[in-house]
Amino acid sequence: MTEHRVAISIEGGVADVRLARPDKLNALDPAMFAGIIAAITELEATPGLHAVVLSGEGRGFCAGLDMASMASAGTGTDLATRTHGLANDFQQVAWGWRTLGVPVIAAVHGVAFGGGLQIASGADVRIAAPDARLAVMEMKWGIVPDMAGFALWRGNVRDDALRELAYTAREFGAEEALALGFVTRIAEDPHGEAMALARAIAGRNPHAVRAAKRLANLEGDAAAILTAESAEQAALLRSPNQIEAVTANLQKRPASFTD
Template identity: 80%
Template sequence: MSEQRVTIAVEDGVADVRLTRADKMNAIDPAMFQGIVDAIAELEAMPGLRAVVLSGEGRAFCAGLDMASMATGGSGIDIHTRTYGPANIVQQVAWGWRGLPVPVIAAVHGVAFGGGLQIASGADVRIAAPDTRLSVMEIKWGIVPDMAGFALWRGNVRDDVLRELAYTAREFGAEEAQAFGFVTRLAGDPHAEAMALARAIAGRNPQAVRAAKRLAGHEGDAAAILMAESLEQAALLRTPNQMEAVMANMQKRAPVFSD
């Protein structure tokens, strides 16, 4: 991974992923872009993975773009080429979390500004400390959110609220963020809460969890979603892990699932 901008520690199927540029509040420079993309690729290919927790070391989750670094070393980033399916490399650092087959929980503290907010928005669930500050920051620099933010916020954040914030770069707190839909819930120790949630998810049928994530991200009309539900269910019924879930519940014991 590039200059150790990101670390991954895995235990019992849960990956603890951390942005590690703490001296710069995990601001995004070219090496951070590459480090996050590399981490997502590593997780995507990781056998036995069941859930991911994403956080930032130090005083903040992520302060957004390191404007000085991008001005000197980031001008060569190609935003036109779709290198990662529908996304370019800039979008992949946020969109890629949504594309992972397993749930991702973001533990947010300090600040999540601009690109940092977009990275957190790629997670399935976002748990924030009560004193976290957030902003759709890009208009401050005369640009627009371009790290998949609008695609990720659709369906979570009310349209008029998103417009106001994108037009103004106004900072807002964690309680507002929860009301707006940027944050799922608040916790005094968001990383501990995220890890507890990830471990709970890891204790469920991994095939069913992955199927639920696919259904949650389905973008078809109602008829397509109804058909997708049926197909996912048919693929799960009477499989060894599904039967193990039933037996474990009936026998009041912890299930033992296979990957």
């Protein structure tokens, strides 16, 4: 999918997805927006997919909006129109990773500014390089984060810190990002760590992993979550993959799941 600014390779049920505009630090132009949405749509329809690693080619993850390109193109979109469930096209490039049926791990290096940080925040897990640079950059341009950032950060990022960063657009590093909840952990080789984690996830019962993501995505009162938890567990108990998980553990061998 390099013609759409996104490259995808899949092996062993793990998709290695890379933003592919390295000469512009993977900045978001109309083609990049279209490419990311197309990639999410393709992955949603991919059979046997167990996990996704999302990264950027070249010197950084994503520098955010390519302001010149977006200004010349115009938005071309009614921001009020929901084109992908809860999200509009701009939100889908970040929100779509959260709603994808399998876990997504973002490997962040170089910069993750503005929309780039929001895209990374759509992942279930974010692994950052020690020298990664991040920013809720939108206020620099006189706008607010509008690619699902606030919905994705809620529950992860400390509220007062998020407000400060959104109001000021100041840059911060990986250690501060870890302390505040923007990233999950720091690694010298974030892509390698992300791939190892994705392969570990791919070795688990895929039906249970997808069920766990559905539960993790739930919002609402405790009663609704508890009911959903019971329903997911009832569907898993005594299913062939659940029996295989138990049997493989007892026999001390790798499990062989069907999907």
